[in-house]
Amino acid sequence: MYLAIREMRFVKVRYSLISIIMLLVAFLVLFVTGLARGLAYDNAASIQNMDATHFIMEKDSNHRFTRSQISEQVLLQASSIVGEDDVQPLGVKMTTMTAEGKIGKLDVTLLGINPEGWLMPKLTEGAAITATGTGQVLVDRKLKDSGIGLGTVLIDQASGLKWTVSGFVNHESFSHSPAVFLNEHDWQQLQLTTITRTSSATKWTDSTYNAVAVKANTHQKEQLTAVLADAEIVTKADAVSAIPGYKEEQGSLWMMIIFLFIISSFVLAVFFYVITIQKSSQFGILKAIGTRTGYLVRSVALQVLLLSAGSLVVSMLLIQVTESILPSGMPFLLQSSTIALTSSAFVIMSLAGSLLSVWKVTKIEALDAIGRTAA
Template sequence: MFLALRELKYAKLRYFLIGFIMVLIAWLVLFVSGLAKGLASDNASSIQKMDTDYLVIQKEADHRLVRSILSEDKLKVIQDYTNNESAAPLGIQMTTFTQKGSSKKIDATFFAVDMKGFLAPDVIDGRMINNKTTNEIVADSSLKEDGLKLGDYIKEQFSGKTFEIVGFSKGESFSHTPVIHINFKEWGEIHKLSANKQLFFNAIALKTSQDAAEQIDKNVAGVDLIDKSEALKSIPGYSEEQGSLIMMIVFLFIIAAFVLAVFFYVMTIQKINQFGVLKAIGATTGYIARNIVFQVLLLTFISLVISIVLTYGVAAILPSSMPFDLTPKLVLGSSGLFLAVSVIGSLISLYKVTKIDAIEAIGSAAQ
């Protein structure tokens, strides 16, 4: 690696410019990756965090949670195949509300769940509600950005009901709207159901074995069984949004591979005479190839470190409303892929090195 380090020291400007371009490409890849994950969380974090294995929905709903309608009778049938605690109903309703004393309308999504079940949210501020609570809700903490706080009252537009915010959860969103958790008592009130009428749900979450789930799917009429990944894809705009961003990331990696391949190929051609001299004095092709790969890996590693620092620095000054989520796992995955792309991009240069003839290269240098 002595040769690689000496060359980096000798041609500082050349390698600085290459490293600068690599920093920009890696920075863009990391930023778009964080944006893609952030948008995915903002669109469906409530489903992603849900502690469930499967979701049962209406067969005619085309795998869309908001289109599904299941009755209490259907819930009882499904519970016969599982323990009562392993099947939990879920009600979902997109809504709009106004804060008391304000005319500003805010979009949100009601999630009706059993407050003693496994779908109940984790409260980070305030207190939890129970299944008998009246006119109280647990809201996502992102609503604090709209000026809402504990003890504030909101008025739901469609039912006209007023609720008090008694607790805040974190990272609960659905279709780019904050989730508000309510109990089924309030769910019935919102839908103006009398005591003798059945409740209706959008889905039934299951925490059960695959065999039990398959029995439900096979024997219960009028239902479909889906997993969380299928439920995520059914959220309006989720697949299209993620597909566009992932395509951008893929093209960025492809562009990076071509750019790096061209850079190192041109540099290798410029150094053919020097490589010929090295071969003439005993340097093997393997030795030269190892130095080229070491150069590529060193440049890529330094560029990635700078890019990661820049990305986290920009993320720190982004507004909290910006859906950006760059986890260490995502950074490691993207960095590893970028390293691989860089090495692949240098393979053309290695091929050129294997074809260098020492006598021919020295003869060209003498001319």
């Protein structure tokens, strides 16, 4: 440790340049990871926020809410197995709305829920919707950027139904569109209106919801699978992955992150390898006076560890500053667990990149390095 720190203090410029490069790479890795997690959460926030462990959907719906149609009979059967308190109906419909007195259209996702159930999101402003009331909805706060406020009347373009905004919720979206929550009565009214306006009325004759959210253990899931022959039990993770564009979007972003790790390890490998070659004579002299190879290897590894750890600390501070100045509408999310995992991966990749230098140190011969040949 003494040798590693002593050398870094002696050659400040060289190691400062390496630190800057590692800092930029670490910052880029953390920033792209934050964007990936933010986009993932924004794409499926409403589903991820739900306390459900599974969702009952129509068979062959490919785990997609918008393709599934579930009858009320399924809801009753699930209640008899899991318990009435652990079952909640869920309606999902992506649509386009307009606001009275305003120009422009809004792409939103309507979510039909029981306001007295555990699918009800936390209210942040205004008044909550009730099970007995009609014509009232809760909307995601992002709609405020479009001029939507308390008391604004929203008009569904497909059905022509009108609802008044009674309150706001935070971080509720589906497929990157703001969520609009309405009670079961308004959801049923929406379905009846849709039936009369479309030619596929028979398709919705016995269906009232898109899914049933349940809290079920492994045994209960097996019972539900056995009883509900025309439905399938989907885990929350599978339901999130099936949201249109979710897997493709995350696949591209995580591929970028993986390549960033690989590139950073190669960059560090080249830098430390060149430095090791430049110090070959010094390592040779140290070996000639009795310094063990293991000590020199630990010195190189410690330098990489200190530089990567220091770069990560500074990059985390920069990330916090950057996050504070990002636009409110930009999806960015870096939780403590994600930071810990990403930082650990970065340190491991940095140490992996130094293996070439470590290998070079073990191969240095003392006499050859100091310009002499063995007798």
